[in-house]
Amino acid sequence: MSWTIGGVREALAAKKISARELAGDFYKRIEERNPELNAFLALSPERARRQTDRIDALVAEGRPLPPLAGVPVAIKDVISTRGTTTTCGSKILENYIPPFDATAVERLEAAGAVILGKTNCDEFAMGSSNENSAYGPVKNPNATDRVPGGSSGGSAAAVAAGLAVAALGTDTGGSIRQPGSFCGIPAMMGSYGRVSRYGLIAFASSLDRIGPFATNIKDVAAILQVIAGRDPHDSTSTTAPVPNYQTEIVKPVKGLRLGIPKEYFAEGMDAAVRKKIEAGIEIYKRLGCELVEIRMPHTDYAIAAYYIIATAEASSNLARYDGVRYGLRIEDDSLLAMYRKTRGAGFGPEVKRRIVLGTYVLSAGYYDAYYLKGQKVRSLIAQDFRDAFNKVEAILTPTSPVTAFRLGERTADPLQMYLADIYTVTGSLAGVPGISVPCGKVDGELPVGLQIFGPAFCEARILQLAHAFEQAGGSTV
Amino acid sequence: MKISREDVLRVAELAYLDLSEAELESYRKQIDEILEYIGKLDELETANVEPMAQVLSDDQTADATLREDLVVPSGVAEDVLKHAPDPEPPYFRVPKVIER
Numbered sequence: 065m066s067w068t069i070g071g072v073r074e075a076l077a078a079k080k081i082s083a084r085e086l087a088g089d090f091y092k093r094i095e096e097r098n099p100e101l102n103a104f105l106a107l108s109p110e111r112a113r114r115q116t117d118r119i120d121a122l123v124a125e126g127r128p129l130p131p132l133a134g135v136p137v138a139i140k141d142v143i144s145t146r147g148t149t150t151t152c153g154s155k156i157l158e159n160y161i162p163p164f165d166a167t168a169v170e171r172l173e174a175a176g177a178v179i180l181g182k183t184n185c186d187e188f189a190m191g192s193s194n195e196n197s198a199y200g201p202v203k204n205p206n207a208t209d210r211v212p213g214g215s216s217g218g219s220a221a222a223v224a225a226g227l228a229v230a231a232l233g234t235d236t237g238g239s240i241r242q243p244g245s246f247c248g249i250p251a252m253m254g255s256y257g258r259v260s261r262y263g264l265i266a267f268a269s270s271l272d273r274i275g276p277f278a279t280n281i282k283d284v285a286a287i288l289q290v291i292a293g294r295d296p297h298d299s300t301s302t303t304a305p306v307p308n309y310q311t312e313i314v315k316p317v318k319g320l321r322l323g324i325p326k327e328y329f330a331e332g333m334d335a336a337v338r339k340k341i342e343a344g345i346e347i348y349k350r351l352g353c354e355l356v357e358i359r360m361p362h363t364d365y366a367i368a369a370y371y372i373i374a375t376a377e378a379s380s381n382l383a384r385y386d387g388v389r390y391g392l393r394i395e396d397d398s399l400l401a402m403y404r405k406t407r408g409a410g411f412g413p414e415v416k417r418r419i420v421l422g423t424y425v426l427s428a429g430y431y432d433a434y435y436l437k438g439q440k441v442r443s444l445i446a447q448d449f450r451d452a453f454n455k456v457e458a459i460l461t462p463t464s465p466v467t468a469f470r471l472g473e474r475t476a477d478p479l480q481m482y483l484a485d486i487y488t489v490t491g492s493l494a495g496v497p498g499i500s501v502p503c504g505k506v507d508g509e510l511p512v513g514l515q516i517f518g519p520a521f522c523e524a525r526i527l528q529l530a531h532a533f534e535q536a537g538g539s540t541v
Numbered sequence: 542m543k544i545s546r547e548d549v550l551r552v553a554e555l556a557y558l559d560l561s562e563a564e565l566e567s568y569r570k571q572i573d574e575i576l577e578y579i580g581k582l583d584e585l586e587t588a589n590v591e592p593m594a595q596v597l598s599d600d601q602t603a604d605a606t607l608r609e610d611l612v613v614p615s616g617v618a619e620d621v622l623k624h625a626p627d628p629e630p631p632y633f634r635v636p637k638v639i640e641r
Contacts (some may be wrong), residue, residue, distance in 0.1 A: 387623070390626075420556065443590050
């Protein structure tokens with residue numbers, strides 16, 4: 065049976081199942097499916113038990129239940145969980161046990177959610193296929209010879225396979241939205257600053273965002289509701305108020321103007337994906353939205369700017385893995401040789417490639433040509449979005465130019481892998497919120513995702529549009 | 542060619558990263574291709590464009606960046622040291638840096 069947040073709540077309140085039994089059922093399913101899918105890297109049954117005991121006590125006492133009472137959730141392994149290993153999919157953190165919880169995790173648990181365990185991902189969230197994990201790739205539950213997308217592939221696969229009701233992922237250049245698209249579930253990145261990054265192990269700090277996966281938009285909204293909002297531990301988390309998403313998402317979408325950016329529908333998109341996206345756009349027409357062709361002239365430069373900025377920030381953030389305070393150490397008599405050996409042995413190929421590239425674009429003599437140029441182009445891309453939102457209330461695009469590809473099919477050529485992020489990195493650079501919603505399946509097997517961008521802090525509007533799309537049958541176009 | 546073998550070696554040294562001979566050559570080639578691609582940014586005239594150094598605008602961070610300077614005990618030192626590769630509480634131990 066497939067559970068939703070509302071369904072769990074009703075079943076608990078009606079005493080049809082206890083929170084402990086429900087968590088037990090999920091662990092059983094994980095035991096059955098995970099050997100094949102490799103979605104989970106670690107389980108936290110003791111922590112889950114403490115939480116289910118708390119929830120079951122509330123039910124027994126007839127006390128009011130918190131919004132996510134008893135909901136089994138999974139957490140991407142780049143997000144810190146007190147007492148449970150947090151490896152970032154890397155050998156360098158193989159035995160790392162955080163002494164604290166990320167704010168998002170703490171908030172989920174305070175709202176009643178049950179943390180089942182940690183999900184696999186590309187090493188330090190660097191990748192688009194989950195094949196860069198040091199602990200092996202995740203399989204796509206829709207077709208197990210294919211990738212689940214990345215970097216939050218484990219979270220997407222876990223939710224799509226019914227091994228968790230919802231999950232947290234992180235998105236730096238598409239790492240929530242693209243796996244959501246490949247696995248056929250809704251997946252959302254809020255505005256930069258909407259969700260605290262405290263306890264999120266940093267890849268690129270000006271781009272990283274935590275966000276939810278779930279099986280339906282109402283649940284995505286319920287998770288975002290809990291994790292959004294100002295956190296004194298993250299100075300970039302905003303004081304902008306968090307609206308009540310549940311009441312916002314049911315508002316009618318009739319009359320909203322939706323931009324269709326010409327640049328996103330140029331060459332490079334798989335024909336079968338295009339057909340589904342066009343059918344998805346038709347749904348909005350039927351719902352009474354006004355579709356407007358717009359131009360976002362700097363779209364084609366986004367990948368280049370993104371891979372300068374993201375790798376530069378990564379090279380700086382990953383300097384902390386030095387074998388001194390946590391993680392792997394390869395011994396040597398000299399401190400500097402210990403650093404070099406530890407980092408050389410602990411990081412995988414994609415992470416090392418990005419550290420080299422990121423260090424290069426920041427190094428003396430190249431800073432202006434690469435890093436500064438990238439930051440300037442980032443301004444132009446953000447301006448494209450501001451201009452667009454003067455004309456339309458939201459923007460519709462495909463999430464990815466392709467559906468889930470075969471394992472191993474694209475690993476030989478990093479640049480080709482980067483280019484597949486073309487539709488997602490733009491919103492990452494601009495800081496705006498984006499959601500991927502299921503928009504049919506190619507040949508009834510491989511899911512397509514429709515992406516909706518909104519202006520900064522207009523999460524409610526894109527959730528509203530996603531909800532209307534879902535209710536109108538968008539997932540089966 | 543945008544990046545030479547010497548460049549990769551120099552950068553790996555800056556990043557304290559041991560690279561094998563095979564990694565050195567494959568990264569050089571792959572990064573060269575990536576830099577070649579990144580070169581397309583030169584098509585854009587950006588002399589009068591401000592670099593985007595902040596994602597949030599000032600009004601979105603109002604009151605967000607300044608807080609009371611309060612001492613808040615975090616009490617994690619013991620836990621932190623427990624997971625260090627070579628702890629000697631209350632210190633982290635590293636190989637000797639200064640020669641006598």
